[in-house]
Amino acid sequence: MALRLLELVLPQAHQETKDRLLETFPCAGRWEIPLADDNVLTTILLDAKRVEPLMDELERRYSSDDTFRIVLLPVEAAAPVEALKNAKSDSTHKLDLDSSRVSREELYHDVRDASGVSPIFIASVVLSTVVASAGLLMDNATAVIGAMVIAPLLGPNSGLALATVLADFKLAVRSAKGNIVGFTIALSMAFAIGAIWPLETLGSELTSRSTAGGADMAIALAAGVAGSIAFTSPVPTSLVGVMVAVALLPPTVAAGILAGAGYWQEAAGAALLVAINVTCVNLAGVATFATQGIRPKLWYEAKRAKKASLIAIAIWISVLALLTLLIAYSYGFQIPSP
Numbered sequence: 001m002a003l004r005l006l007e008l009v010l011p012q013a014h015q016e017t018k019d020r021l022l023e024t025f026p027c028a029g030r031w032e033i034p035l036a037d038d039n040v041l042t043t044i045l046l047d048a049k050r051v052e053p054l055m056d057e058l059e060r061r062y063s064s065d066d067t068f069r070i071v072l073l074p075v076e077a078a079a080p081v082e083a084l085k086n087a088k089s090d091s092t093h094k095l096d097l098d099s100s101r102v103s104r105e106e107l108y109h110d111v112r113d114a115s116g117v118s119p120i121f122i123a124s125v126v127l128s129t130v131v132a133s134a135g136l137l138m139d140n141a142t143a144v145i146g147a148m149v150i151a152p153l154l155g156p157n158s159g160l161a162l163a164t165v166l167a168d169f170k171l172a173v174r175s176a177k178g179n180i181v182g183f184t185i186a187l188s189m190a191f192a193i194g195a196i197w198p199l200e201t202l203g204s205e206l207t208s209r210s211t212a213g214g215a216d217m218a219i220a221l222a223a224g225v226a227g228s229i230a231f232t233s234p235v236p237t238s239l240v241g242v243m244v245a246v247a248l249l250p251p252t253v254a255a256g257i258l259a260g261a262g263y264w265q266e267a268a269g270a271a272l273l274v275a276i277n278v279t280c281v282n283l284a285g286v287a288t289f290a291t292q293g294i295r296p297k298l299w300y301e302a303k304r305a306k307k308a309s310l311i312a313i314a315i316w317i318s319v320l321a322l323l324t325l326l327i328a329y330s331y332g333f334q335i336p337s338p
Contacts, residue, residue: 002048003028003075004103008058011067012038021061025054028078039067045078052103056297072105101232101292107162108171111231115159115175122185124152129186132253133193139203144250153182153248157278158227161285164312165294167305183252183274190256199261209254210266212273212327216247217320220277223247224284232292247277276323283316 010018012034022030027046035041046054055070062068101107128150135143159175162168202210224247255270290309295302 002102003045003078004048004051005073005075006044006046006051006054007069007071007073008042008044009035009039009067009069010042010062011065012040014062014065015040017061018042021057025050037067045075048102052105055103055105059297072103101294104166104294104297107231107294108166111155111159111162112171112174114155114231115171115178116155117178117181121152121155121178122181124150125182125185126189128152128249129189129253132250133190133257136203136205136209136250136254136257137193137197137199139205141205144205147249147253151249153179154227154230156182157224157248157281158231158285161224161228161282161289162231162294164282164286165289165305165309166296167301167308179278186249186252187256190253191260194257194260197257197261199257199263202258202263202266205250206254206258206266209251209273210258210263210269212269212276212323216273217276217280217324220247220280221284223277224281225288227281228285228288228292232289232294247281248274251277272323272326276320276327279316279320279323283313283320286312286316 008018022042022044025044025046027044027050029043029045031043033041033043044054051072055072058068058070102110128147131143131150132147135141135145135147156175156178159171159178163172163175251270251273255267255274258264258267258270286309290306296305
């Protein structure tokens with residue numbers, strides 16, 4: 001059972017209404033400490049699936065108070081085990097969250113931190129591009145996999161999907177900047193490497209990423225689902241991030257190398273693969289977040305976010321259909337041989 005420690009600061013005047021509210025949320029423990037200025041610190045140990053509805057209700061009631069604060073902390077372990085039974089009782093509580101994902105607040109902060117441009121993000125893109133370029137040029141699959149593990153483009157694309165289901169314009173802009181910077185760095189570096197490196201023949205690693213097909217779409221869709229689940233569940237991001245890197249970074253680097261080396265037709269195929277993968281990753285991400293019930297806490301924001309999600313899904317599907325026609329046209333409407 002996943003547990004969270006929620007620390008709440010409120011004036012003493014709200015003590016009675018707060019206690020009545022907390023009684024509707026079974027928890028493993030609750031402690032209170034008087035603070036200065038007639039405030040009270042309430043610490044609550046509860047099941048992770050109850051965090052989001054409780055925080056929503058607390059914010060709805062007390063956010064207008066200047067002293068109101070909430071701090072959410074993860075819990076690695078707690079003892080004794082018998083004392084935790086109350087935290088998982090009454091599983092039919094109407095405000096319970098789907099236990100398969102973390103709270104919206106945790107998800108938002110994790111994705112927001114990973115989607116912006118920072119020195120670490122730039123360094124990750126540079127390192128993964130160098131490793132991927134070396135693997136593609138030397139036809140070394142192990143090196144390409146090494147670049148996949150870094151997965152620098154996971155955050156910005158997950159950020160775009162989450163911004164869509166939450167109708168969060170600021171997060172969308174932040175994620176778009178991360179994507180633009182990441183792809184620009186990767187393409188520029190790869191183009192320079194392709195122009196300098198003597199590329200007389202194309203190895204299997206480069207060739208496999210210079211064309212696009214139905215299997216590539218399936219990989220990208222699976223990558224989008226995996227990347228979204230990585231942020232909404234306890235599964236380590238670095239593990240499922242490999243799938244996202246498979247769909248995004250290697251073909252981007254391949255497009256740059258091929259263009260730099262003068263293989264324009266092959267570079268166009270790799271660029272088409274990148275476009276398909278970005279579309280599939282974001283389409284799957286939006287659908288996954290929406291399916292998991294991630295939405296804004298206010299009803300009017302939720303209505304707007306639902307509309308934005310439907311529009312985004314329709315746009316991504318339309319783009320994917322157009323890209324599919326381009327693939328079919330590039331093959332002369334024939335299924336390419338394996």
